[in-house]
Amino acid sequence: MAVPELRNRPCGGRYGDIVQAIGNTPLVELKRLSPKPGVRIWAKMESFNPTGSVKDRVARALIEDAEEKGAIRPGQTILEPTSGNTGISLAMICSRKGYDLKVVMPDNVTPERTQLLKMYGAEIVYSPGDQGSNGAVAMALEMAESDSSYYMPYQYGNQANPGAHYHGTAPEILEELDGDIAAFVAGLGTGGTLMGNGRRLKEELGDAVKIVAAEPMQGEPVQGLRSLDDGFIPPIIDLSVLDRKIFVTNRDAIMWTRKLLDEEGVFAGVSSGAIARVAVRIAGELDEGNVVFLVADDGWKYLSSGVYTLPVDEIENLESTVWW
Numbered sequence: 665m666a667v668p669e670l671r672n673r674p675c676g677g678r679y680g681d682i683v684q685a686i687g688n689t690p691l692v693e694l695k696r697l698s699p700k701p702g703v704r705i706w707a708k709m710e711s712f713n714p715t716g717s718v719k720d721r722v723a724r725a726l727i728e729d730a731e732e733k734g735a736i737r738p739g740q741t742i743l744e745p746t747s748g749n750t751g752i753s754l755a756m757i758c759s760r761k762g763y764d765l766k767v768v769m770p771d772n773v774t775p776e777r778t779q780l781l782k783m784y785g786a787e788i789v790y791s792p793g794d795q796g797s798n799g800a801v802a803m804a805l806e807m808a809e810s811d812s813s814y815y816m817p818y819q820y821g822n823q824a825n826p827g828a829h830y831h832g833t834a835p836e837i838l839e840e841l842d843g844d845i846a847a848f849v850a851g852l853g854t855g856g857t858l859m860g861n862g863r864r865l866k867e868e869l870g871d872a873v874k875i876v877a878a879e880p881m882q883g884e885p886v887q888g889l890r891s892l893d894d895g896f897i898p899p900i901i902d903l904s905v906l907d908r909k910i911f912v913t914n915r916d917a918i919m920w921t922r923k924l925l926d927e928e929g930v931f932a933g934v935s936s937g938a939i940a941r942v943a944v945r946i947a948g949e950l951d952e953g954n955v956v957f958l959v960a961d962d963g964w965k966y967l968s969s970g971v972y973t974l975p976v977d978e979i980e981n982l983e984s985t986v987w988w
């Protein structure tokens with residue numbers, strides 16, 4: 665394998681406002697996680713986006729797509745179901761661009777999410793927590809049907825969502841690794857990340873790159889992620905783009921979130937732990953090559969969940985059951 669030289673970003677760039685500063689995130693090698701010398705594991709640090717998550721890319725694409733189509737005008741109310749990150753990103757972008765935002769969100773997400781949404785001026789409508797993100801989707805669809813003044817980007821069915829990755833994240837990764845990528849691993853919420861990156865990487869590299877989904881084990885939620893076995897397949901998902909899916913327990917997700925911090929200094933959300941776990945497993949199956957995984961968000965919004973304060977031996981003894 666051609667070992668890419670590490671290189672610094674030339675500079676962070678100069679932008680007219682915060683919305684323009686989305687993307688161009690760093691790719692960081694995580695040497696201590698690699699199980700073999702010939703296999704390199706890289707984290708695409710989407711936590712470096714302005715609101716701390718990958719969803720800044722998607723929210724900008726959703727709003728700019730609607731603007732280009734003439735589907736929204738300033739002052740209009742945007743309505744969207746989200747378990748948090750997309751809402752926060754939309755709230756930031758809507759506040760910059762002069763739209764009102766209403767988000768429908770399960771009532772059991774961490775309080776930091778509510779706080780951030782309110783900070784950016786969004787209105788929150790809660791859906792039943794036990795119905796997860798599917799409950800939020802159903803409620804938002806009903807609201808949009810009964811009031812036609814709302815504009816709902818509907819990230820689950822909007823091609824601008826995978827498009828943000830197809831045109832943004834994936835070309836960055838291809839450039840950063842000179843197209844030498846053996847596997848790409850991400851979690852699945854709407855499927856935008858896996859579809860957009862997967863399609864672009866397959867187009868450029870063919871079957872040499874494997875696209876792998878990390879999914880939460882049934883009954884063991886990991887915030888932001890879903891399993892395709894939960895009964896709802898978002899319309900943007902084309903299963904033929906995925907080579908594999910690997911299930912992760914709640915306990916492993918938490919353990920690996922802590923490992924990311926303790927061993928690599930990466931402060932990430934819990935889904936990144938689940939995804940890192942899968943990336944390391946894939947790396948163990950290879951003899952050489954670059955494995956890229958996505959750090960979808962940073963750890964700040966998870967502090968109240970206790971994921972960073974629970975003693976490691978207690979995490980090890982956790983029954984693999986729902987933890988929050």
Ligand SMILES: Cc1ncc(COP(=O)(O)O)c(C=O)c1O
Pocket residue numbers: 749850851852853854855856857858887888889933935936939958960961
């Ligand atoms: C916290 C979080 N949200 C969302 C996603 C992915 O979302 P989507 O499938 O909607 O692109 C991920 C996945 O990597 C995630 O970790």
